[in-house]
Amino acid sequence: MGILPSGGSCVPGAARANGTGRIVSETEGLDQPRGGDAADDLYRQVFSGLPVAVYVWDVVRGDQGEITVLHLADANPPALALLGRDLDEVRGESLDDLLGSGAWTGVLPIAERVMRSGEPFIHAACMERLGKELRCTVFPLGEHLAAVAEDITALAARSRDLEVATSQLESIASAGVVGLTLSMSDGSVLEANDFFLDLVGRTRDELHAGMLNLRALTPPEWLPADEAALDQLAARGACDPFRKEYLRSDGTRVTALVVKTRPGGPEYPIVTLLVDLAKLASVEEQLRSSEERFAKVFDVGPVGMTITRVADGRFADVNEAFLRMFEREREEVIGHTSTELDMWAPEERARLIQLQREAGGPRSIEFAARAKSGRGVPILLSSAPITVEGEDHLVTVMLDISDRKLLESVLLEHARLLSEVQRVAKIGGWEFNPATGKGTWTDEGARVLGLDSADPASAETARGYYRGEDGDRLERAIREVVDHGTEFTIEAQATLRDGTVKWIETRGAPVVEDGATVLVRGSIQDVTERHEARDAAASSEALFAAAFDRSPVAATLGMMPGMQFVAVNAAFEDLTGYTAGEVVGQDSAALSLWVDPEARARVLSRLRDEGSVDGVEFEFRDKSGRIGTALYFAETIRTPEADYVLSKVLDITERKAAELVLARTAEELETLVAARTADLKRATEEMEAFTYSVSHDLRAPLRHITGYIELLERRYRDGLDDQARHYLDSVSGSARQMGYLIDALLHISRTSRLELVRSRVDMAESLAAVLRDLDGAQEGRDIRWDIGPLPPVMGDRGMLRLVWRNLAENAIKYTRAREVAHISVSAERAEGEVVFRVSDDGAGFDMRYAGKLFGVFQRLHPTAEYEGTGIGLATVRRIVERHGGRTWAEGEPGAGATFWFSIPEGREAP
Missing domain, CATH: 1.10.287 (Helix Hairpins)
Structure with missing residues (x-):
């Protein structure tokens, strides 16, 4: 932390602490008065003025020279502030007295190591008595031990939040509903979930071997689409969803809807999400599903994301990470600006927009923002312009970089290790030096074995988790890779410290320099689920046999092409009167089970062409000659040896x-x-x-x-x-x-007695005419109308105009208290009808009384506040119901109301 220079001294003369806890110079006598040395006074001023917590400890040794206890000799003001006590109170107390017995486990071995080697040591510990997590840099100070303590409580909490967010993203990737890959710009795939591997017919072994490349999986005619997506990625950090094809391992092709994004800069991997279009019912459904899945990634992403309108800077949408970052609730943010929320000064936002326009694409900018509590939040901000319904918006990604400087050295080391491990497999990684026996685990590698990533890695440590022959195999494999450079893959059972038994796959490869193995790097993967899946498959076969035999529905297993019976269950014997011995080897035609042979031939043809039959009704004849009616269900099961058909026959004679x-x-x-x-x-x-x-x-x-x-x-x-x-x-x-x-x-x-005369009604023109008639009612008012496209319908022109008049008058009247009123009108087609919507930001109403809205003479507001007779909405409902439509409403007191009515689509109305 900059407390000691390279020689180990803080001030000229090599300062140290004496036995009384007073800091003195190495050249000063132990009993020399403190005020007699200018250098000592200068050191005391520097020591007291340091902004970080510094402790100096007396080292007490036992008979064998080992360190037995540490007594506090001195501490500066920040250090005393952490303890919440004065120096006179704590001087001379032991570490256990100050922090509690066992608060800092392993401190004496650390002290022994530092005093012996003279090298600083960094250690993180949770101090329960203080309620804090500290990171301490321990170093020798003459015959004493010094420690610089940093409060990392908030950093540790944010790290845990990041782990939770990462876990959520991993759960989405493993959910099996969308393909996900991490790849570099050249197309090399670093990681992929099982859905993607199944989609392109590839294996995880191929992935681990570095054999998968998105460009190689793309037919040549689809490469321009990929190039366009990469251009968009470079321009704004994400691309529009696009359609393309991938080549499967068997030579067939699969069509997918693809979205690419790169959460960081150009050096970060590309995240690709894709959906198999062949499994979706329609293009519209495919796009909707893709958007929903992409929205999930948006919602659970570990970085803050927002969408704001360029015109007024108001937030249209934000994700949960943003709300946590700025200590806000969604209701506080949506519809407001960052200036209103005091997130930063208006000129800062103007600078961001100007920089965005000048850059012409995404650009990372550092900003000093403020959370709701006033806490400063330094962020790395990147924005890209988009257009939503013809209006300019900004998509913004915000990364809290408070801890970035602290974590840079650790992240760089982990990035180096992970990049090397990717050559073998991006699972959990480890490496060790054969010469020293020392090694390192990645976090995931340590987690697989139930260790901490700081625990030492070595061949002996790994060997200790395997019993008997499994341990011997691992030991031989490591010896081979060190002596002969032979890569290895071993799958074996390991018993962890807590007694948990796992199946673990370990891979290793040498790093060779000048013909000698200088390092061994490898991956470690928990494959317990894979083994459990194999066991489950065997169990599933047994369960299928039991379910087949005991099913209350008649079932058979036949072999194509002639459908000769291989097996029948007891329910089939009861239904037909034939025993299994009488039918196995025969087919249903030979037994005359189908009353209509041509119907049987048609079913067989469908099975050959389509692979399944679902609920075909047919008449059957049992052994006694009785005729019954049944439903026939069948599914083709293809195996390397032959094709089989699993059939179910449901007797519906009584139901008919x-x-x-x-x-x-x-x-x-x-x-x-x-x-x-x-x-x-x-x-x-x-x-x-x-x-x-x-x-x-x-x-x-x-x-x-x-x-x-x-x-x-x-x-x-x-x-x-x-x-x-x-x-x-x-x-x-x-x-x-x-x-x-x-x-x-x-x-x-x-209204109820008038004859309804249907014709094609232009709803946009009908509303425009009503608003012209109501110009007088709007005089002196500032009403902002937002009217979207309104499709024509088949209906009575005069009656539908009366509907618009009542709803428009209602919105104008109940927004009277607004200095600036907003009224919007829109429509959409849905399930054979056109649904119209009128929304305002006026007085609103309590949803508890929504049932009274459309009743005759029913009013939810006093006549003294809002004039009227209470029949306007009743008239709306009568007219709409006469057209075969529906009416409903939603509202909130003081926040406005929304009214909907629907008109069935007529054939004459395009």
């Missing part, structure tokens, strides 16, 4: 009889439903006529009431006291409201 009864019952029910429907229609028409009649007859007496109230107001109002005038106003207002309600009742009644 029941179907006849059900058919007669269904006819009776249809007649009954038709009669009830006619009754209901007649009752509805009578109710509507009654409503119209009542509403119409109420208007005459209401006019009389209103007229007399007006006379009272004109003639006698001035002579009435305040209370009487209040009563008069209440009666007058109620009469007017009653008039509005009667008008509304008549309106909705007319």
